[in-house]
Amino acid sequence: MSDRDQPVTEDELNAYVDGELPADRVGAVEVWLATHPEDAARIAAWRAQAEAIRARYGAVASEPVPARFDLDKLARGTRSWRAVAAAAVIAAFLAGGVVGWMAHGASAAAPSRFDVFTTQALDAHKIYVVEVRHPVEVTGAERPHLVQWLSKRLDYELRVPDLESSGLKLVGGRLLPGPFGPAAFCMYEGPSGERFTIYYARTDAPQTALRYRAGERFAALYWVEHGLAYVVSGPLDRDRLQTVAQAAYDQIDKGVPAKTW
Amino acid sequence: MSGFRQEVEAAVPALRRYARALTRNAELADDLVQDTLVRALRSEHLFHGGELRSWLYTILTNLNRNRLRSLARRPPVQSIDDNDAPDMAGPEAGGRDIERALASLVEDQRSALLLVVLEGLTYREVAEVQGVPIGTVMSRLARARMQIKAYLDGERPALRRIK
Numbered sequence: 001m002s003d004r005d006q007p008v009t010e011d012e013l014n015a016y017v018d019g020e021l022p023a024d025r026v027g028a029v030e031v032w033l034a035t036h037p038e039d040a041a042r043i044a045a046w047r048a049q050a051e052a053i054r055a056r057y058g059a060v061a062s063e064p065v066p067a068r069f070d071l072d073k074l075a076r077g078t079r080s081w082r083a084v085a086a087a088a089v090i091a092a093f094l095a096g097g098v099v100g101w102m103a104h105g106a107s108a109a110a111p112s113r114f115d116v117f118t119t120q121a122l123d124a125h126k127i128y129v130v131e132v133r134h135p136v137e138v139t140g141a142e143r144p145h146l147v148q149w150l151s152k153r154l155d156y157e158l159r160v161p162d163l164e165s166s167g168l169k170l171v172g173g174r175l176l177p178g179p180f181g182p183a184a185f186c187m188y189e190g191p192s193g194e195r196f197t198i199y200y201a202r203t204d205a206p207q208t209a210l211r212y213r214a215g216e217r218f219a220a221l222y223w224v225e226h227g228l229a230y231v232v233s234g235p236l237d238r239d240r241l242q243t244v245a246q247a248a249y250d251q252i253d254k255g256v257p258a259k260t261w
Numbered sequence: 262m263s264g265f266r267q268e269v270e271a272a273v274p275a276l277r278r279y280a281r282a283l284t285r286n287a288e289l290a291d292d293l294v295q296d297t298l299v300r301a302l303r304s305e306h307l308f309h310g311g312e313l314r315s316w317l318y319t320i321l322t323n324l325n326r327n328r329l330r331s332l333a334r335r336p337p338v339q340s341i342d343d344n345d346a347p348d349m350a351g352p353e354a355g356g357r358d359i360e361r362a363l364a365s366l367v368e369d370q371r372s373a374l375l376l377v378v379l380e381g382l383t384y385r386e387v388a389e390v391q392g393v394p395i396g397t398v399m400s401r402l403a404r405a406r407m408q409i410k411a412y413l414d415g416e417r418p419a420l421r422r423i424k
Binding site for chain 1: 375
């Protein structure tokens with residue numbers, strides 16, 4: 001059986017109309033259409049649809065572009081938004097006030113990565129902080145291996161902060177299935193057994209200021225920096241959580257241990 | 262102005278066209294375009310080369326999908342336009358017909374069809390924008406065309422209904 005005799009598929013008819021059909025099938029489709037008037041009529045209808053769509057909307061692209069789309073202006077807004085956001089991180093910490101303000105620069109349509117990641121992180125926190133024997137997969141004693149392993153799985157050079165200055169010892173970490181790929185999860189423990197966790201996940205969300213979320217028994221602070229979302233979770237004690245998160249943030253942001261300054 | 266920004270600027274008219282057809286609402290469409298541009302400028306550092314135009318279409322398509330998703334959580338509000346009596350013949354009638362036919366599609370089919378016939382993207386590019394295999398793009402296109410045809414064929418009911 002030659003190519004010409006192969007029945008023409010629905011996909012091929014569509015591809016033919018869109019100029020996506022491989023050259024060696026065009027002849028076969030044309031022969032088919034000559035002998036199958038119903039398909040030829042359908043193709044004519046599809047072409048008419050495309051024409052109608054172009055006739056209806058094509059002219060939009062020739063309209064003068066409204067001033068609101070001036071990119072320099074939009075970019076200035078973006079830049080100042082970032083500067084304000086960065087300043088707010090510090091100011092909010094100093095004031096110890098509410099930090100969940102960042103959304104007003106973003107569009108209402110923005111996907112709430114905040115909700116997705118903090119839910120995930122708080123769920124993981126809830127499940128693993130009660131574990132006595134197996135809270136982590138790799139212990140803090142093997143820190144270099146832990147960091148290397150998680151960084152490799154997330155394809156991102158992770159910083160696992162040293163929180164000794166906040167009285168917290170690294171218990172270790174584990175890999176979690178995240179909503180958009182693997183997530184990393186590190187646990188810290190204080191002298192009285194209080195536990196804090198840091199959740200890391202890759203994201204395409206833009207940089208954000210810190211945002212606070214309180215759950216039933218635990219609370220979380222979330223931020224995004226250089227394509228990575230961070231969620232620090234701990235007991236429902238906001239001041240303590242902010243101190244811990246700030247120590248983590250400082251080290252991750254500056255790449256230096258908090259101890260040194 | 263950076264090369265990146267120039268390229269983004271050059272894409273604005275086409276983005277407006279796509280958004281207008283996608284939403285069939287000029288104001289909403291321009292809001293979407295503006296959000297897309299802000300998002301793109303803010304994420305310049307995340308753009309690792311490749312086809313900038315496709316990237317912008319991707320952002321816009323996702324923003325619109327999110328918008329519809331959050332709308333779906335609210336009680337439905339039907340626009341007055343949708344309740345209009347069928348259009349009488351006139352210079353605008355053809356345009357209104359195709360507009361309603363597009364409105365009858367599910368979002369992913371509408372987006373696939375518009376990206377191909379209005380924006381001239383290849384199947385491969387549409388697959389990237391929608392984050393699905395090419396086969397899925399093709400079946401979306403086929404279903405969109407079938408649905409529009411059925412809609413338009415059924416849209417000349419006035420005569421039939423009289424008898």
